[in-house]
Amino acid sequence: MKKLIVLFLIGSQVGLAQNRSVDSLEQLLKYEKDNSKKCVLLNELSFSLRTKDTQKSVEYADSALVLAKKTNNSLQIGHAQLNLGVANYYLGKYDQALSGYLAALKLFENLKSKADMAKVLNELGTFKKRQGNLSESKSNFKEALQLSKEVNDSSQIANSLNNLGIAYELSGELTKAMDAYKASAVIKEALGDLNGLSYNYDNMGMLSAKLGHYAEAESLLQLVIDIRKKLNDKIGYSIAVNNLGEVFFQKKEYAKARSYLLDALSHTYVTDYKDLRRYILYTLSEIYSAEENFKEANRYLLMSFQVKDSIYSEQKAKQISELETKYETEKKEDQINLLTQQNEIKDIRIKQHILLIAGMTFFILVLIVLGWLWQNRTKLKQQAALEAARAELRQQQLQAVITSQEEERKRFAADLHDGLGQIISALRLGLSKETIEPAAIPYSLGLLNDMNVEIRNIAFNLMPQVLMKEGLHEALKELAQRISLSGGVQIDVQTYNINPSMSSTERIALYRICQEWVNNTIKYSGCKKISIQAVQHPDELVITLEDDGDGFDPNQLTLGKGNGWKNINSRLSLINGTIEIDSVPGRKGTVAILSVPC
Numbered sequence: 001m002k003k004l005i006v007l008f009l010i011g012s013q014v015g016l017a018q019n020r021s022v023d024s025l026e027q028l029l030k031y032e033k034d035n036s037k038k039c040v041l042l043n044e045l046s047f048s049l050r051t052k053d054t055q056k057s058v059e060y061a062d063s064a065l066v067l068a069k070k071t072n073n074s075l076q077i078g079h080a081q082l083n084l085g086v087a088n089y090y091l092g093k094y095d096q097a098l099s100g101y102l103a104a105l106k107l108f109e110n111l112k113s114k115a116d117m118a119k120v121l122n123e124l125g126t127f128k129k130r131q132g133n134l135s136e137s138k139s140n141f142k143e144a145l146q147l148s149k150e151v152n153d154s155s156q157i158a159n160s161l162n163n164l165g166i167a168y169e170l171s172g173e174l175t176k177a178m179d180a181y182k183a184s185a186v187i188k189e190a191l192g193d194l195n196g197l198s199y200n201y202d203n204m205g206m207l208s209a210k211l212g213h214y215a216e217a218e219s220l221l222q223l224v225i226d227i228r229k230k231l232n233d234k235i236g237y238s239i240a241v242n243n244l245g246e247v248f249f250q251k252k253e254y255a256k257a258r259s260y261l262l263d264a265l266s267h268t269y270v271t272d273y274k275d276l277r278r279y280i281l282y283t284l285s286e287i288y289s290a291e292e293n294f295k296e297a298n299r300y301l302l303m304s305f306q307v308k309d310s311i312y313s314e315q316k317a318k319q320i321s322e323l324e325t326k327y328e329t330e331k332k333e334d335q336i337n338l339l340t341q342q343n344e345i346k347d348i349r350i351k352q353h354i355l356l357i358a359g360m361t362f363f364i365l366v367l368i369v370l371g372w373l374w375q376n377r378t379k380l381k382q383q384a385a386l387e388a389a390r391a392e393l394r395q396q397q398l399q400a401v402i403t404s405q406e407e408e409r410k411r412f413a414a415d416l417h418d419g420l421g422q423i424i425s426a427l428r429l430g431l432s433k434e435t436i437e438p439a440a441i442p443y444s445l446g447l448l449n450d451m452n453v454e455i456r457n458i459a460f461n462l463m464p465q466v467l468m469k470e471g472l473h474e475a476l477k478e479l480a481q482r483i484s485l486s487g488g489v490q491i492d493v494q495t496y497n498i499n500p501s502m503s504s505t506e507r508i509a510l511y512r513i514c515q516e517w518v519n520n521t522i523k524y525s526g527c528k529k530i531s532i533q534a535v536q537h538p539d540e541l542v543i544t545l546e547d548d549g550d551g552f553d554p555n556q557l558t559l560g561k562g563n564g565w566k567n568i569n570s571r572l573s574l575i576n577g578t579i580e581i582d583s584v585p586g587r588k589g590t591v592a593i594l595s596v597p598c
Contacts, residue, residue, distance in 0.1 A: 046083040078107035118147040158187040238267035278307040525549025543594040
């Protein structure tokens with residue numbers, strides 16, 4: 001229980017301190033124009049909110065990561081990855097947390113930033129400890145301690161020692177744990193870090209009680225109480241007083257234990273710390289039970305249950321909200337499964353029809369030779385017609401590709417002429433004078449910046465670099481961000497376990513198919529939201545594109561004169577993919593499912 005209380009205290013105290021800094025950081029972010037400084041502010045906000053508002057911490061870290069990648073700031077990319085790891089850890093998303101930690105550690109190793117490496121290793125060690133892997137946890141803390149010593153970072157040295165002490169204590173190495181706590185306390189005392197020092201004393205005190213050194217435990221916990229009083233930390237004070245009461249309870253000095261616990265209990269009403277209140281009431285019930293005062297024991301036990309019910313009611317509302325979210329997710333999965341089952345039923349019926357036709361054909365061949373010859377001739381004609389249709393379709397697809405390329409070249413030429421051409425002309429005009437006016441310099445720099453933006457946009461439309469460097473997920477996210485920023489349509493992208501070794505041919509084809517479908521959806525359906533979800537299965541990749549726009553008749557796609565649908569089919573043929581469309585005229589919402597074999 002003591003460990004649980006200390007963890008709560010850390011979250012509460014950090015939250016109180018952050019409340020003041022978060023407001024000022026958000027104000028600075030609102031007016032900051034420099035992207036590098038904005039990236040630093042976003043990372044600071046993510047760090048400050050990681051225990052108070054974890055979901056918002058993730059959002060700030062994501063924004064910092066995007067901005068850091070745009071500005072190619074490796075250090076801030078590392079900090080954003082670390083913040084994402086910590087926030088996901090608090091959210092219980094342990095796979096994503098580990099991914100963030102390892103990505104940050106790799107970046108800091110490449111930058112040879114030992115101080116930042118130490119921070120990541122401390123977080124990674126805490127993660128391993130949470131998973132029950134104490135051996136690797138201790139190894140991480142030891143490496144963090146060594147790196148902190150190399151850069152003489154006293155604060156991180158003390159932090160690593162305290163973490164190492166907790167790992168030692170959990171693995172039963174109590175002497176080593178006490179030595180680590182003491183070494184950390186010496187450094188924090190030299191730094192004047194009273195808050196951190198109180199945690200060391202608390203760990204040392206409770207460990208002393210565990211070892212049976214009650215006098216030492218009482219002395220250390222009294223120091224914690226004095227520090228919490230000095231810091232005016234009411235929650236920390238109530239926890240420290242409770243811990244001292246527990247020590248007296250272990251010694252069977254019930255009167256003293258009861259006195260300290262009642263003092264701690266009174267403070268829980270001031271701070272509204274219900275979980276600690278419930279625990280203290282339960283401990284008081286045990287004390288009275290030990291004294292055979294069962295009436296009081298029963299009274300305090302009932303009070304403990306009442307507080308527990310109150311906590312349960314508060315948690316229940318949160319759980320209901322989480323269950324509703326889970327229900328919506330499962331509902332979408334059920335829809336996908338239903339569509340899959342419908343496709344399987346269609347396949348079975350097709351096979352049955354084929355078998356039936358084959359049986360009838362065989363029967364006719366046995367009875368009437370001339371009928372067989374006529375049917376064979378008809379079949380040959382059908383095959384010829386089918387081959388002709390396929391040839392015509394291939395020709396149309398080829399023509400669509402050529403037409404699209406020509407249109408893209410025309411658009412590229414227009415972008416160069418209308419965008420870059422006008423900017424270059426204006427820049428030449430401003431710099432061609434014999435004497436350049438001072439005011440022309442910032443104007444020219446602005447034009448150069450416009451040129452840079454124009455070139456980046458043209459390059460993205462031609463071939464997004466993020467697609468080749470970072471894969472399909474990041475390319476789709478950037479496409480969604482660009483469209484969402486333009487206003488009108490909100491696009492959400494989710495991917496799961498996408499194969500990082502996907503060939504460039506598949507990446508480009510899938511990206512262009514999604515781009516074509518999204519553009520046509522925005523153009524014709526009048527939608528407000530589009531969802532793109534890619535799921536990697538063992539034998540295939542499935543991409544689902546869903547929108548809330550007006551439905552249509554899918555059969556009209558093959559009759560249209562535009563090149564969009566032909567381009568999609570051409571690219572699907574290239575990667576042996578298929579597409580299923582669920583849409584009905586007059587009904588809101590359309591779902592398209594792409595399937596590509598691995």
